[in-house]
Amino acid sequence: MIRYSEQHIDEDDIFEVKEALMSDCLTQGARLELFEESITKICKAKAAVAVTSASCALYLTYLAVGINEQTLVWTTANTFTSTASMAKILGAEIDFVDIEIDSYNICPEALRNKLTTSDQSPDFLVVVHFAGRSAKMKELALICQRYDITIIEDASHALGAQYGSSMIGACKYSIATIFSFHPVKTITTGEGGCITTKDRALGKKLKLLRNHNIQNNSKVPWYKTQEKIGINGRMTELQAALGISQLRKLKVFHEKRLRLVKIYADILNEDQYVLPQFDTPDNISSWHLFIIRIRERSEIKRNLLIQNLQEQGIGANLHYYPLYRLNLYTKNKSAFPNNELYFKTALTIPLNIKISFQDHDLISQKINALFRT
Template identity: 45%
Template sequence: MIPYGRQSLDDDDINAVVDTLKSDFLTQGSKIPAFELAIANYVTANHAVALSSATAALHIACLALELSETDIAWTVPLTFVASANAIRYCGATIDFVDINLDTGCICIDALAKKLQEAKESEKLPKLLIVVHYSGISCDMKAIAELCHPYQIKIIEDASHAIGGSYKNKPVGCCEYSDCTIFSFHPVKIITSGEGGMITTNNAPLAEKCQLLRSHGIHKNIKSMCNKNPEPWFYEQQSLGFNYRMSDIHAALGLSQLRKLKTSVHIRNQQAQQYKDALAHLPVKLLQVPERTYSSWHLFVIRIDPNQAINRSKLYQLLIDAGIGCQVHYIPVHTHPYYQELGFAWGDFPIAEQFYQNCISIPIFPALKKQQFVIKTLCDLL
């Protein structure tokens, strides 16, 4: 079975992990700050905070931005549930903004309309999580221009998008947001096994995130309430979590980061091959806006609903042919948990339309049988 996505590891990655396993520190050692610094430098952000997962990073970011049960926060329905769940972890009221059908990212017109309605009803959100779907950056400048007059905080969920760029600057530089979240799950652009990262240009925000990821404990004397501590002393000043990344994961992430540029270049070559080969088929492909460089975590096609083979049948035929595929995503608001909060089918029609016809086909640097995937799709469609 050809997977729709998978990790690409080499001997350098394996040796990096083995060297760490042989070292004195398996966690809370030097590899974590080294990985953080490398990511911050790559995306040209001032700070980076490593965590055990992107979900943990989303949760911590929301908490550090002081999202609470008295607040409202928005995200998009076309995303993995973690983007929305982070809002609910904080007890906040959640709502969604529909997407742009061509990119899969948040619709700027829908956001503008919803903000105007929220202002009139005095139900403006405190925070907005936007999602760079498939590796394509949202229009962050337009989003910031809409949100900043209302002092709405912005989190970029860039779990799909490390290595991409927007207006010739790296995704994660946080020029138009408070912070950015990356994922290092094995199917993502680079992997640390499991892991996530927050990048930000806000030093107090970075410090809050560092504190929250490690039980809310201070070990720095300057930050302690006790000004005459014993050498072993530490203080828990807030309720935090054990969301730390290990040195083992960070070592793998560091090694993978060295190959990020090459990996994204290969993905773009593969995406172009798909675009050229599938142009004559009854499918629609995602559109990458000008001055945006996608990292192509996913390659998503949307099936023409009027043709003989629908999405469900195509999915099964591809699986039968040994080609792994997936659907990204079931709209968050249609899951039972969110329906219990009052959401229903029909609430966000563009995301629902996208979901009903979309399918993700294989794309990853080690893909050797892309021509087989292309031929199979051409034969079937």
């Protein structure tokens, strides 16, 4: 099976992990600090806090900014469950905003309309940069500024992406940005995540929270203080070593993804399906996912296409099943017409840097052939 995405591990990665494994320090060491410094430089952020997963990063961020039972959080339903569930676990009320039908990101106009018709505006808007392409942050920020809404960015898909003159992760429009280093993402640490912020005080707070929020007594360091509850969210030195090695190849990984995108763009038949938005000078995607949509609004036909591709060894998938359709949230789907259209027509096809350009060419031809049958 050609997976839609997977990790690329080479001898340099293995060497770095072995070196970490043979070192005296397996956790909370110099490699973690170097990895965080490297992320900070790439994103042009003020601080970075590496943790065990993006879900952990979301949870700690929500905890640090004070999300609780009195908080209302809005986000997109076209995302992995953690974007919403990590706020819900803290007691927050969750609601969703419809997406744009071309970018599949949260729609500024839908946000504006929802705010004018809602009794209460949210305390936080969690903006997801879906598939690696930035949402329209400038427009969203102007709306949120008017209603005093704090933005958090879920950039689990978007390490290396750029919006305007800023790297995603610089937090130009937000209080914090979350990244994922799961094996299917642009780089991997096995499992892992990170928070970047322009607020050094928030970065310091997050580092405490990932270590149970325990501090050493200033006078007697083997005595401890703990004013609030934190968790063990620490990334190991082995993970950080892999992350450092992977970051050195981030540009190479991105360049190969761009070449694979071009193959799809050149071969796939646009008469039968809608291709994703391509890069512009003001919005450069990390190309985590390659999404196409069939032009016929037919959930059955889309599902058959995914099934047929999987039977031919091509790991097509759906990203994502809308969160408002889950029993945990159960919102009226008619409130999200664009998300519903997307859900019924979209599929993810492999954008996997481990496989050859010839294989991606073959995938394109097989997809075209399925539409001719």
